[in-house]
Amino acid sequence: MGMPTTKSIKQKFFGWSKSQTQSQSQTQNGRKISQQVEKILKEHNENYNKIIKILLLGSGETGKTTIIKQMKILHVQGFNDDERLACREIIKDNLFECISTLVTQMATLQISLGNKSNLSSWTFIRNMTIAKNKDFTPEYFGHVKRLWEDAGVQKCFNRAAEYLLPDCAKFFLDRVLEIASPSFFPSDQFLLHSRRTTIGIQKIEFEVPIPKKFGGGGPQKFWMFDVGGQKGERRKWIQVFDGIQTVLFMVACNTFDQVLVADEERPINRLQESLNLFQDVWISRFLRYAGFIVFLNKQDLLKDKINAGNNIGQYFPQYYTYSVDPEDGDNNDTYIRTRCFIRDLFHLATDVTPPPTPRKTTTPTVGFQEDHKYKKPPRDHRELFFHFTTATDTNNIKLVFVDVHSMILNQNLREIGFA
Ligand SMILES: Nc1nc2c(ncn2[C@@H]2O[C@H](COP(=O)(O)OP(=O)(O)OP(=O)(O)O)[C@@H](O)[C@H]2O)c(=O)[nH]1
Ligand SMILES: [Mg+2]
Known part of the structure:
Protein backbone atom coordinates (compact mmCIF):
# COMPACT_ATOMS: atom_id res chain seq x y z
CA MET A 1 0.00 0.00 0.00
CA GLY A 2 1.00 3.63 -0.42
CA MET A 3 1.80 6.05 2.33
CA PRO A 4 -1.30 7.04 4.33
CA THR A 5 -2.25 10.66 3.86
CA THR A 6 -3.71 12.88 6.54
CA LYS A 7 -7.05 12.24 4.84
CA SER A 8 -6.74 8.48 5.01
CA ILE A 9 -5.69 8.64 8.64
CA LYS A 10 -8.73 10.80 9.44
CA GLN A 11 -10.95 8.47 7.44
CA LYS A 12 -9.72 5.56 9.45
CA PHE A 13 -10.71 7.34 12.64
CA PHE A 14 -13.96 8.88 11.48
CA GLY A 15 -15.06 5.53 10.06
CA TRP A 16 -14.85 4.16 13.56
CA SER A 17 -16.49 7.26 15.08
CA LYS A 18 -19.57 7.75 12.86
CA SER A 19 -22.16 6.13 15.12
CA GLN A 20 -20.69 7.85 18.14
CA THR A 21 -21.21 11.31 16.72
CA GLN A 22 -25.00 10.90 17.14
CA SER A 23 -24.77 10.53 20.89
CA GLN A 24 -24.76 13.06 23.66
CA SER A 25 -21.07 12.67 24.23
CA GLN A 26 -20.46 13.97 20.72
CA THR A 27 -18.20 16.87 21.75
CA GLN A 28 -16.24 14.79 24.21
CA ASN A 29 -15.67 12.04 21.66
CA GLY A 30 -14.76 14.56 19.00
CA ARG A 31 -12.02 15.93 21.18
CA LYS A 32 -10.73 12.45 21.98
CA ILE A 33 -10.69 11.49 18.32
CA SER A 34 -8.95 14.66 17.37
CA GLN A 35 -6.24 13.98 19.97
CA GLN A 36 -5.80 10.45 18.68
CA VAL A 37 -5.54 11.66 15.09
CA GLU A 38 -2.93 14.19 16.15
CA LYS A 39 -0.98 11.45 17.92
CA ILE A 40 -1.08 9.15 14.91
CA LEU A 41 -0.04 11.95 12.58
CA LYS A 42 2.82 12.91 14.87
CA GLU A 43 4.04 9.31 15.05
CA HIS A 44 3.68 8.97 11.34
CA ASN A 45 5.70 12.11 10.63
CA GLU A 46 8.34 11.16 13.16
CA ASN A 47 8.73 7.79 11.48
CA TYR A 48 9.26 9.43 8.15
CA ASN A 49 11.65 12.04 9.45
CA LYS A 50 13.79 9.80 11.58
CA ILE A 51 17.16 8.62 10.45
CA PHE A 79 35.29 8.61 -4.96
CA ASN A 80 37.60 11.58 -5.37
CA ASP A 81 41.03 11.55 -7.02
CA ASP A 82 42.91 11.15 -3.75
CA GLU A 83 40.84 8.13 -2.80
CA ARG A 84 41.44 6.58 -6.21
CA LEU A 85 45.19 7.15 -5.94
CA ALA A 86 45.25 5.63 -2.47
CA CYS A 87 43.30 2.64 -3.76
CA ARG A 88 45.88 2.10 -6.49
CA GLU A 89 48.32 0.95 -3.82
CA ILE A 90 45.73 -1.34 -2.22
CA ILE A 91 45.04 -2.94 -5.61
CA LYS A 92 48.75 -3.55 -6.20
CA ASP A 93 48.98 -5.16 -2.76
CA ASN A 94 45.91 -7.29 -3.53
CA LEU A 95 47.45 -8.41 -6.82
CA PHE A 96 50.67 -9.36 -5.08
CA GLU A 97 48.79 -11.32 -2.41
CA CYS A 98 46.92 -13.23 -5.14
CA ILE A 99 49.93 -14.21 -7.22
CA SER A 100 51.99 -15.03 -4.11
CA THR A 101 49.23 -17.30 -2.83
CA LEU A 102 48.99 -19.11 -6.16
CA VAL A 103 52.75 -19.64 -6.38
CA THR A 104 52.92 -20.88 -2.77
CA GLN A 105 49.94 -23.18 -3.18
CA MET A 106 51.38 -24.74 -6.33
CA ALA A 107 54.20 -26.02 -4.16
CA THR A 108 51.83 -27.22 -1.40
CA LEU A 109 49.43 -28.94 -3.81
CA GLN A 110 52.31 -30.21 -5.96
CA ILE A 111 50.98 -28.71 -9.14
CA SER A 112 53.59 -28.30 -11.89
CA LEU A 113 53.87 -25.40 -14.26
CA GLY A 114 52.20 -25.94 -17.62
CA ASN A 115 55.20 -24.45 -19.39
CA LYS A 116 58.61 -25.23 -17.88
CA SER A 117 60.10 -22.03 -19.29
CA ASN A 118 57.97 -20.11 -16.76
CA LEU A 119 60.07 -21.48 -13.92
CA SER A 120 62.12 -18.26 -13.75
CA SER A 121 58.87 -16.28 -13.28
CA TRP A 122 57.70 -18.69 -10.60
CA THR A 123 61.04 -18.39 -8.77
CA PHE A 124 60.99 -14.59 -9.09
CA ILE A 125 57.59 -14.31 -7.37
CA ARG A 126 58.44 -17.00 -4.82
CA ASN A 127 61.58 -15.08 -3.80
CA MET A 128 59.64 -11.83 -3.53
CA THR A 129 57.07 -13.59 -1.33
CA ILE A 130 59.70 -15.03 1.00
CA ALA A 131 61.56 -11.72 1.23
CA LYS A 132 58.24 -9.80 1.59
CA ASN A 133 59.63 -7.59 -1.12
CA LYS A 134 56.98 -5.34 -2.59
CA ASP A 135 59.04 -3.62 -5.25
CA PHE A 136 56.50 -3.70 -8.05
CA THR A 137 58.78 -3.14 -11.04
CA PRO A 138 57.83 -3.60 -14.73
CA GLU A 139 59.81 -6.85 -14.60
CA TYR A 140 57.64 -8.07 -11.72
CA PHE A 141 54.42 -7.32 -13.62
CA GLY A 142 55.80 -9.21 -16.64
CA HIS A 143 56.33 -12.29 -14.48
CA VAL A 144 52.83 -12.01 -13.03
CA LYS A 145 51.32 -11.87 -16.51
CA ARG A 146 53.31 -14.84 -17.75
CA LEU A 147 52.39 -16.94 -14.75
CA TRP A 148 48.69 -16.10 -14.92
CA GLU A 149 48.64 -17.41 -18.48
CA ASP A 150 50.31 -20.67 -17.43
CA ALA A 151 48.10 -23.79 -17.45
CA GLY A 152 49.54 -25.02 -14.12
CA VAL A 153 48.72 -21.71 -12.40
CA GLN A 154 45.20 -21.89 -13.83
CA LYS A 155 44.86 -25.41 -12.46
CA CYS A 156 45.91 -24.15 -9.04
CA PHE A 157 43.41 -21.28 -9.35
CA ASN A 158 40.62 -23.77 -10.10
CA ARG A 159 41.43 -25.63 -6.89
CA ALA A 160 41.12 -22.45 -4.78
CA ALA A 161 38.51 -24.09 -2.51
CA GLU A 162 41.40 -26.06 -0.98
CA TYR A 163 43.10 -22.92 0.32
CA LEU A 164 42.24 -19.25 0.75
CA LEU A 165 42.53 -17.05 -2.31
CA PRO A 166 41.03 -13.53 -2.29
CA ASP A 167 37.90 -13.26 -4.43
CA CYS A 168 39.40 -10.36 -6.35
CA ALA A 169 42.12 -12.65 -7.80
CA LYS A 170 40.65 -13.21 -11.24
CA PHE A 171 39.49 -9.62 -11.68
CA PHE A 172 42.94 -8.16 -10.95
CA LEU A 173 45.06 -10.86 -12.58
CA ASP A 174 43.03 -10.53 -15.79
CA ARG A 175 43.89 -6.81 -15.76
CA VAL A 176 47.55 -6.95 -14.80
CA LEU A 177 48.66 -4.80 -17.75
CA GLU A 178 46.28 -2.04 -16.77
CA ILE A 179 47.48 -2.15 -13.16
CA ALA A 180 51.11 -2.16 -14.30
CA SER A 181 50.68 1.00 -16.36
CA PRO A 182 52.29 4.12 -14.78
CA SER A 183 49.10 6.02 -15.64
CA PHE A 184 46.85 3.51 -13.90
CA PHE A 185 43.95 5.40 -12.33
CA PRO A 186 41.40 3.00 -10.83
CA SER A 187 37.80 3.14 -12.06
CA ASP A 188 34.84 2.39 -9.78
CA GLN A 189 34.98 -1.27 -10.81
CA PHE A 190 38.59 -1.51 -9.62
CA LEU A 191 37.67 0.19 -6.36
CA LEU A 192 34.77 -2.16 -5.81
CA HIS A 193 36.97 -5.21 -6.30
CA SER A 194 39.77 -3.98 -4.07
CA ARG A 195 39.99 -5.51 -0.66
CA ARG A 196 41.06 -4.26 2.73
CA THR A 197 39.93 -5.91 5.96
N1 LIG B 1 32.98 -11.03 -7.56
C1 LIG B 1 32.46 -10.51 -6.44
N2 LIG B 1 33.27 -10.03 -5.51
C2 LIG B 1 32.70 -9.50 -4.40
C3 LIG B 1 31.30 -9.42 -4.21
N3 LIG B 1 31.07 -8.82 -3.03
C4 LIG B 1 32.27 -8.52 -2.52
N4 LIG B 1 33.26 -8.93 -3.33
C5 LIG B 1 34.71 -8.85 -3.12
O1 LIG B 1 35.01 -9.57 -1.94
C6 LIG B 1 36.11 -8.97 -1.27
C7 LIG B 1 35.73 -8.71 0.18
O2 LIG B 1 34.72 -7.72 0.22
P1 LIG B 1 34.57 -6.72 1.45
O3 LIG B 1 33.43 -5.82 1.14
O4 LIG B 1 35.87 -6.10 1.78
O5 LIG B 1 34.17 -7.74 2.62
P2 LIG B 1 33.82 -7.40 4.15
O6 LIG B 1 32.60 -8.17 4.48
O7 LIG B 1 33.76 -5.93 4.36
O8 LIG B 1 35.07 -8.04 4.90
P3 LIG B 1 35.62 -7.66 6.38
O9 LIG B 1 35.90 -6.20 6.40
O10 LIG B 1 36.84 -8.49 6.56
O11 LIG B 1 34.55 -8.06 7.33
C8 LIG B 1 36.44 -7.70 -2.06
O12 LIG B 1 37.53 -7.99 -2.92
C9 LIG B 1 35.19 -7.44 -2.87
O13 LIG B 1 35.45 -6.79 -4.08
C10 LIG B 1 30.47 -9.96 -5.23
O14 LIG B 1 29.23 -9.98 -5.13
N5 LIG B 1 31.10 -10.49 -6.32
MG1 LIG C 1 34.89 -4.70 5.47
Missing part, protein backbone atom coordinates in the same frame (compact mmCIF):
# COMPACT_ATOMS: atom_id res chain seq x y z
CA ILE A 52 17.11 5.03 9.25
CA LYS A 53 19.99 3.16 10.84
CA ILE A 54 21.18 0.09 9.02
CA LEU A 55 23.86 -2.20 10.39
CA LEU A 56 25.86 -4.41 8.06
CA LEU A 57 26.81 -7.71 9.63
CA GLY A 58 28.31 -10.95 8.38
CA SER A 59 31.52 -12.96 8.38
CA GLY A 60 34.76 -11.61 6.95
CA GLU A 61 34.96 -11.00 3.19
CA THR A 62 31.24 -11.31 2.61
CA GLY A 63 30.99 -7.89 0.96
CA LYS A 64 29.93 -5.47 3.73
CA THR A 65 32.42 -2.74 2.84
CA THR A 66 31.61 -3.23 -0.84
CA ILE A 67 28.00 -2.27 -0.05
CA ILE A 68 29.25 0.87 1.73
CA LYS A 69 31.29 1.72 -1.38
CA GLN A 70 28.17 1.30 -3.52
CA MET A 71 26.23 3.67 -1.26
CA LYS A 72 29.02 6.19 -1.73
CA ILE A 73 28.81 5.78 -5.50
CA LEU A 74 25.00 5.86 -5.61
CA HIS A 75 24.09 8.35 -2.91
CA VAL A 76 27.13 10.43 -2.04
CA GLN A 77 29.64 11.95 -4.46
CA GLY A 78 31.52 8.79 -5.28
CA THR A 198 37.77 -3.58 8.04
CA ILE A 199 39.10 -2.81 11.49
CA GLY A 200 36.75 -1.05 13.91
CA ILE A 201 33.45 0.54 13.00
CA GLN A 202 32.72 2.90 10.15
CA LYS A 203 29.65 4.91 9.34
CA ILE A 204 28.40 6.41 6.13
CA GLU A 205 25.61 9.02 6.09
CA PHE A 206 23.50 9.72 3.04
CA GLU A 207 20.11 10.91 1.90
CA VAL A 208 17.73 9.28 -0.54
CA PRO A 209 14.46 10.81 -1.81
CA ILE A 210 11.38 9.15 -0.35
CA PRO A 211 9.80 7.07 -3.16
CA LYS A 212 6.64 8.39 -4.83
CA LYS A 213 4.46 5.54 -3.60
CA PHE A 214 5.28 6.60 -0.06
CA GLY A 215 4.34 10.19 -0.63
CA GLY A 216 7.56 11.26 -2.36
CA GLY A 217 9.21 14.60 -1.84
CA GLY A 218 11.54 15.00 1.06
CA PRO A 219 14.85 13.33 1.64
CA GLN A 220 15.22 10.31 3.86
CA LYS A 221 18.35 10.24 6.00
CA PHE A 222 20.29 7.00 6.31
CA TRP A 223 23.16 5.97 8.52
CA MET A 224 24.83 2.76 7.49
CA PHE A 225 27.34 1.11 9.80
CA ASP A 226 30.12 -1.17 8.61
CA VAL A 227 31.94 -3.45 11.02
CA GLY A 228 34.80 -5.91 10.62
CA GLY A 229 33.57 -9.46 10.10
CA GLN A 230 36.76 -11.26 11.08
CA LYS A 231 36.49 -13.18 14.32
CA GLY A 232 38.59 -10.75 16.37
CA GLU A 233 36.41 -7.83 15.28
CA ARG A 234 33.06 -9.27 16.33
CA ARG A 235 33.22 -8.34 19.98
CA LYS A 236 32.99 -4.69 18.88
CA TRP A 237 29.64 -5.19 17.18
CA ILE A 238 27.56 -4.63 20.28
CA GLN A 239 28.68 -0.99 20.35
CA VAL A 240 26.44 -0.26 17.40
CA PHE A 241 23.41 -2.41 18.22
CA ASP A 242 21.52 0.35 20.00
CA GLY A 243 18.76 1.91 17.92
CA ILE A 244 19.37 -0.31 14.91
CA GLN A 245 16.19 -0.73 12.95
CA THR A 246 17.49 -2.94 10.18
CA VAL A 247 20.29 -5.48 10.03
CA LEU A 248 21.68 -6.18 6.62
CA PHE A 249 23.30 -9.57 6.94
CA MET A 250 25.78 -10.47 4.21
CA VAL A 251 26.51 -14.01 3.09
CA ALA A 252 29.17 -15.06 0.58
CA CYS A 253 27.28 -17.84 -1.24
CA ASN A 254 30.37 -19.01 -3.12
CA THR A 255 31.97 -20.23 0.12
CA PHE A 256 29.94 -23.45 0.33
CA ASP A 257 33.02 -25.52 -0.56
CA GLN A 258 35.56 -23.55 1.46
CA VAL A 259 36.97 -24.13 4.88
CA LEU A 260 37.77 -21.52 7.48
CA VAL A 261 40.63 -22.24 9.82
CA ALA A 262 40.10 -19.75 12.59
CA ASP A 263 43.00 -19.67 15.02
CA GLU A 264 42.71 -22.45 17.52
CA GLU A 265 39.24 -23.38 16.35
CA ARG A 266 38.50 -26.51 14.40
CA PRO A 267 38.25 -26.01 10.65
CA ILE A 268 34.70 -25.25 9.63
CA ASN A 269 32.87 -24.88 6.34
CA ARG A 270 32.62 -21.15 5.62
CA LEU A 271 28.96 -21.19 4.66
CA GLN A 272 28.16 -23.13 7.84
CA GLU A 273 30.11 -20.55 9.83
CA SER A 274 28.01 -17.85 8.22
CA LEU A 275 24.82 -19.73 9.17
CA ASN A 276 25.94 -20.11 12.78
CA LEU A 277 26.81 -16.45 12.98
CA PHE A 278 23.47 -15.50 11.48
CA GLN A 279 21.67 -17.57 14.09
CA ASP A 280 23.67 -15.93 16.90
CA VAL A 281 22.77 -12.50 15.63
CA TRP A 282 19.13 -13.40 14.98
CA ILE A 283 18.58 -14.50 18.57
CA SER A 284 20.55 -11.66 20.11
CA ARG A 285 18.24 -9.87 22.52
CA PHE A 286 19.89 -6.58 21.57
CA LEU A 287 18.54 -6.90 18.05
CA ARG A 288 15.22 -8.51 18.73
CA TYR A 289 13.23 -5.56 17.40
CA ALA A 290 15.37 -5.14 14.29
CA GLY A 291 14.17 -6.26 10.87
CA PHE A 292 16.60 -8.48 8.98
CA ILE A 293 17.53 -8.39 5.34
CA VAL A 294 19.85 -11.13 4.16
CA PHE A 295 21.96 -10.37 1.11
CA LEU A 296 22.83 -13.72 -0.44
CA ASN A 297 25.87 -12.17 -2.02
CA LYS A 298 28.53 -13.12 -4.59
CA GLN A 299 25.95 -14.57 -6.96
CA ASP A 300 28.38 -14.05 -9.87
CA LEU A 301 31.00 -16.23 -8.18
CA LEU A 302 28.39 -18.77 -7.14
CA LYS A 303 27.26 -19.10 -10.74
CA ASP A 304 30.89 -19.56 -11.93
CA LYS A 305 31.36 -22.24 -9.34
CA ILE A 306 28.22 -24.12 -10.33
CA ASN A 307 29.14 -23.83 -14.02
CA ALA A 308 32.54 -25.33 -13.18
CA GLY A 309 30.69 -28.42 -11.89
CA ASN A 310 30.94 -27.90 -8.09
CA ASN A 311 28.09 -29.37 -6.12
CA ILE A 312 26.84 -28.01 -2.80
CA GLY A 313 25.42 -31.46 -1.95
CA GLN A 314 28.93 -32.68 -1.15
CA TYR A 315 29.02 -30.27 1.78
CA PHE A 316 25.31 -29.98 2.63
CA PRO A 317 23.77 -33.39 1.85
CA GLN A 318 20.23 -32.05 2.48
CA TYR A 319 20.59 -30.57 -0.99
CA TYR A 320 20.07 -33.97 -2.61
CA THR A 321 16.48 -34.17 -1.38
CA TYR A 322 15.76 -30.45 -1.84
CA SER A 323 13.54 -29.15 -4.61
CA VAL A 324 12.77 -25.64 -5.70
CA ASP A 325 9.34 -24.11 -5.28
CA PRO A 326 8.00 -23.73 -8.87
CA GLU A 327 7.52 -19.98 -8.38
CA ASP A 328 11.26 -19.66 -7.63
CA GLY A 329 12.29 -21.17 -10.95
CA ASP A 330 13.33 -24.36 -12.66
CA ASN A 331 14.34 -27.22 -10.37
CA ASN A 332 16.59 -28.58 -13.13
CA ASP A 333 18.64 -25.38 -13.20
CA THR A 334 21.46 -26.22 -10.78
CA TYR A 335 22.35 -22.60 -10.13
CA ILE A 336 18.73 -21.64 -9.27
CA ARG A 337 18.38 -24.74 -7.14
CA THR A 338 21.62 -24.02 -5.27
CA ARG A 339 20.83 -20.38 -4.56
CA CYS A 340 17.30 -21.22 -3.34
CA PHE A 341 18.70 -24.00 -1.19
CA ILE A 342 21.12 -21.56 0.46
CA ARG A 343 18.31 -19.06 1.02
CA ASP A 344 16.18 -21.74 2.67
CA LEU A 345 19.07 -22.81 4.91
CA PHE A 346 19.11 -19.27 6.28
CA HIS A 347 15.34 -19.17 6.54
CA LEU A 348 15.35 -22.42 8.51
CA ALA A 349 18.04 -21.02 10.79
CA THR A 350 15.50 -18.53 12.16
CA ASP A 351 13.38 -21.37 13.50
CA VAL A 352 15.49 -21.72 16.56
CA THR A 353 14.52 -22.49 20.08
CA PRO A 354 17.66 -21.71 22.01
CA PRO A 355 18.57 -24.20 24.72
CA PRO A 356 18.39 -23.00 28.33
CA THR A 357 22.14 -23.29 28.85
CA PRO A 358 24.86 -21.58 26.81
CA ARG A 359 25.21 -23.36 23.53
CA LYS A 360 28.23 -25.32 22.51
CA THR A 361 28.86 -24.38 18.95
CA THR A 362 31.57 -25.55 16.63
CA THR A 363 32.23 -21.96 15.62
CA PRO A 364 33.44 -18.99 17.53
CA THR A 365 30.46 -17.37 19.18
CA VAL A 366 30.19 -13.66 18.79
CA GLY A 367 31.46 -11.70 21.73
CA PHE A 368 28.11 -10.18 22.68
CA GLN A 369 26.32 -13.45 23.37
CA GLU A 370 24.56 -13.84 26.69
CA ASP A 371 21.46 -15.50 25.45
CA HIS A 372 20.73 -18.04 28.12
CA LYS A 373 18.23 -15.38 29.19
CA TYR A 374 16.79 -15.57 25.73
CA LYS A 375 13.31 -14.26 25.16
CA LYS A 376 11.66 -15.14 21.90
CA PRO A 377 11.42 -12.02 19.77
CA PRO A 378 7.90 -10.89 19.05
CA ARG A 379 7.25 -12.62 15.72
CA ASP A 380 4.94 -9.97 14.30
CA HIS A 381 7.61 -7.32 14.82
CA ARG A 382 10.19 -9.31 12.95
CA GLU A 383 10.89 -8.79 9.29
CA LEU A 384 13.02 -11.17 7.28
CA PHE A 385 13.80 -10.56 3.63
CA PHE A 386 16.21 -12.16 1.22
CA HIS A 387 17.94 -10.77 -1.83
CA PHE A 388 20.29 -12.45 -4.29
CA THR A 389 23.05 -9.90 -4.82
CA THR A 390 26.34 -9.20 -6.51
CA ALA A 391 27.77 -6.38 -4.41
CA THR A 392 30.32 -5.38 -7.05
CA ASP A 393 27.52 -4.68 -9.55
CA THR A 394 26.31 -1.10 -9.07
CA ASN A 395 23.07 -1.61 -11.04
CA ASN A 396 22.14 -4.65 -9.04
CA ILE A 397 22.69 -2.87 -5.72
CA LYS A 398 20.83 0.20 -6.95
CA LEU A 399 17.71 -1.90 -7.61
CA VAL A 400 18.03 -3.91 -4.44
CA PHE A 401 18.41 -0.76 -2.37
CA VAL A 402 15.10 0.59 -3.68
CA ASP A 403 13.46 -2.58 -2.32
CA VAL A 404 15.29 -2.26 0.97
CA HIS A 405 14.13 1.33 1.35
CA SER A 406 10.50 0.38 0.62
CA MET A 407 10.67 -2.50 3.04
CA ILE A 408 11.85 -0.22 5.83
CA LEU A 409 9.16 2.36 5.10
CA ASN A 410 6.51 -0.37 5.10
CA GLN A 411 7.88 -1.58 8.40
CA ASN A 412 7.51 1.97 9.78
CA LEU A 413 3.91 2.04 8.61
CA ARG A 414 3.18 -1.31 10.19
CA GLU A 415 4.58 -0.09 13.48
CA ILE A 416 1.91 2.60 13.61
CA GLY A 417 -0.77 0.27 12.29
CA PHE A 418 -1.02 1.36 8.67
CA ALA A 419 0.25 -1.55 6.65
